[in-house]
Amino acid sequence: MDLLLVTLGGILMIVGILGSFLPVLPGVPVSWLGLLLLFLAPSLPMDYWFLGLTFIVAVFIYALNWIIPALGTKRFGGSRAGMIGATIGLVAGIIAPIPFGVIIGPFVGAFIGEIMNNSDRKLALKAAFGSFIGFLASSFMEFMVAFGFLILFLWKVWDFREVLF
Numbered sequence: 001m002d003l004l005l006v007t008l009g010g011i012l013m014i015v016g017i018l019g020s021f022l023p024v025l026p027g028v029p030v031s032w033l034g035l036l037l038l039f040l041a042p043s044l045p046m047d048y049w050f051l052g053l054t055f056i057v058a059v060f061i062y063a064l065n066w067i068i069p070a071l072g073t074k075r076f077g078g079s080r081a082g083m084i085g086a087t088i089g090l091v092a093g094i095i096a097p098i099p100f101g102v103i104i105g106p107f108v109g110a111f112i113g114e115i116m117n118n119s120d121r122k123l124a125l126k127a128a129f130g131s132f133i134g135f136l137a138s139s140f141m142e143f144m145v146a147f148g149f150l151i152l153f154l155w156k157v158w159d160f161r162e163v164l165f
Contacts, residue, residue, distance in 0.1 A: 002042060002043045002163075005037050005040055006037075006038060008034075009033075009034040009037035009153065010034065012030055012031065013031055013149065013150045013153050015030050015034075016028060016030035016032075017031070017143065017146045019142075019146070020143035020145075021139060027146045028061045028062055028149070031149040031150065032055060035054055035153055038156055041164065043160065043164055044156070054152070058145075064141065065141075068138035068141070069090055069132075069134035070084075070131070071083075072132070072135070073085075073127045073128070073130045075130055075134075077123055077126050077127055077130070078110055078113070078114055078126075079119065079127075081113040081114060081116055081117035082114040083110075084113055085112050086106040086110040088109050089104075089107065089108050090102065090105050106134070107129075107132050110124075110127050110128040110130070111125065111127070114127045
């Protein structure tokens with residue numbers, strides 16, 4: 001049972017890292033599920049503090065993934081309409097069955113939001129670029145946290161290697 005849970009947890013850790021780049025998968029929450037499966041192994045003592053802190057980090061990072069593209073829009077001169085457009089575009093990009101929809105969605109949403117706010121095309125394009133930069137920043141942040149969770153996973157497996165294997 002231990003080996004099965006550790007293997008499934010390891011698979012979830014890898015899927016979580018891939019999910020930090022593939023927008024269809026929520027990378028950090030999937031990585032956290034890998035940590036949870038590790039601690040559900042009967043041979044490992046349950047560490048509620050460790051799981052609780054990593055859960056808080058996972059929820060915080062997941063929330064930031066929705067906020068950062070809108071903040072990127074604002075940072076590059078976008079208005080509230082551009083921020084709302086970027087957020088709507090992000091949701092539409094996730095739902096839409098088009099390739100790279102999650103990248104294109106916030107960009108187009110911020111652009112349309114700024115155009116509807118009577119901005120000129122140059123300012124609207126700059127705000128849309130800010131949304132794209134925000135998306136890249138949030139993806140990098142999610143990758144770093146998912147990779148950190150993988151390191152924690154491997155560390156715990158190494159610490160309890162005699163009991164697990």
